[in-house]
Amino acid sequence: MTIRAVRVTRFGGPETLEVTELDAPAAGDGRLVVDVTAAGVNFADLSRIAGRYSSAVLLPFVPGSEVVGRIGGRRVVGLSFDGGGFAEKAVLDADAVVDVPDGVTDEQALALLVQGLTAWHLLRGSARLVPGESVVVNAAAGGVGSLAIQLAREFGAGRVIAAASTSEKRRLARELGADAAVDSEPAGYAERVRQANGGHGADVVLDANGGAAVSAGLEALAPFGRVISYGDATHEGRPPIDLGLLAERNVAVAGFWLRPALALPRGYREPLAELLELTARGRLRPITGAQYRLADATQAFSDLASRRTTGKVTLLVSGPGR
Template sequence: MRVVRISRFGGPEVLEVVEAADPVPGPGEVVVEVAAAGVNYADLSRAAGSYGGVTLPFVLGSEVVGRTPDGRRVVAFTFAGGGFAERAVVPATEVVEIPEEVGDGEALAMLVQGLTAWHLLRGSARLGQGESVVVNAAAGGVGSLAVQLAREFGAGRVIAAASTEEKRALALELGADAAVDSEPEGYSARVRQANQGRGADVVLDANGGAALAAGLDALAQFGRLVSYGNASRQGRPPVDAERLAEGNLTYAGFWLRPALTLDDGFRRPLTALLDLVAKGRLRVVTGAEYPLADAGRAFADIAARRTTGKVVLRVR
């Protein structure tokens, strides 16, 4: 079978499409005939050697959609790698069936992006009925879903923050009540104006750096800011506990992997997300599809910020 493998660390140039032996399932495992695989920034980090758990040579890919030997169409994580291949082995208990109304790219987007948005709102932010939510990077993979899920979960007002008019227009199209420029300078004032003169109950931030600090300034009393990324590469600035106490504020961090190990952390929310997509209540912003042989080009386009939506490698 064909796989996308790295034998050394680096950029898109280190990806090679080679022939490999078919994977052999162990006890409790199943082979998935891969139709498509999702591409994430973590895959680029693994190829570059800046992500743990990689022993060379290594087959990349942590998300697959395909068919099991009994014909079920399923989606699954391959966190140990091996997703960029014609066949992948996954634990039999961790495959989730996909409604026929849901496309491959839509199903793949529900794994990292969909489950992250779900847990941010349900677990970390503990969004309450009628509360206001600000979603930074609102046109991104997680942000575009969080805008819609916030409404689905009972938010009273959803405010999208994004860097361009085009991105803000998309967020409004997806259901945001208002959209503001995400530039840190003046961010708090713009959020308060968009939120009818008061601070926000929840801010979701994937940018870090100055954007994170501005998000804290935009919170109402007992507001919660959840940091789940560092897209700015500025790091997460230290937060003064006295400042939090004075505003009765909460500053939380989030990482998806440990959340998936919770009893209710994976199958139930993923099934619910797929159902929302199937019913047309959750719109997925899908992006480009590349043949498996063009994985290097997909990596290069992602690294250069030339892609939007969920990027997929088409295997068959």
């Protein structure tokens, strides 16, 4: 049996993607075959396609780590760091598969994998948010940021402040539950945060921008506050940290990477099930975006790379009209 899949045979940009016919994968010990209905598109996939990913990727390969689909009568969602998701059938570890409750769309379920789990672990694990504390979310309109705003409220934050680069993004953040929204430009950032927080520094700053944004976040902290750096979207790199200054102000900066967090006991299935249930109950609103057919994978990645998309970008893999 053959299936349609997106394959990469040489490293490069989105133009290197090709839709082809491949042999269907087979289940193995502890592995399940999912009939994929949709797959998530991420910036990490761009790095894999370009050959710049943090771990080695061997050619040829089928990209795609986030899938939603069916196993028999079950509707499931799952994550595979081995890829293979941009295909009509994909193989996942049995313990990576979680049932999708009624009322959660394919696109919402996909948004809860990398982005949702990142937001959950940032707040629960790295920041160790205490109810009543103030949280600043940089890149507040992004996939992680938009969910972090809502989860911070759900987890008991006393005040949630969104930081974003445009008035439209700040408006969206307020709609999602932020108490205040400020410009994310590093110059004057600390003053704007304190003003939005009643004249006080922030307890937690979540940052995916890197560079000057990390330094600005540190300046905005209250005593015993912490900046959690989980990305470098500006490509400025992470700034040198003066440990003496951290000690003087009793503040901290920490880094975060999702993959090791998911390997922790109760680090994957339990938080994902919680995120799905919150979405089913209407307490969490994942921001979904453009949908592309499998045959239009090149266009999907071109739009993503050019920042022409908002919300969770998905490939519609199989089913009517796909």
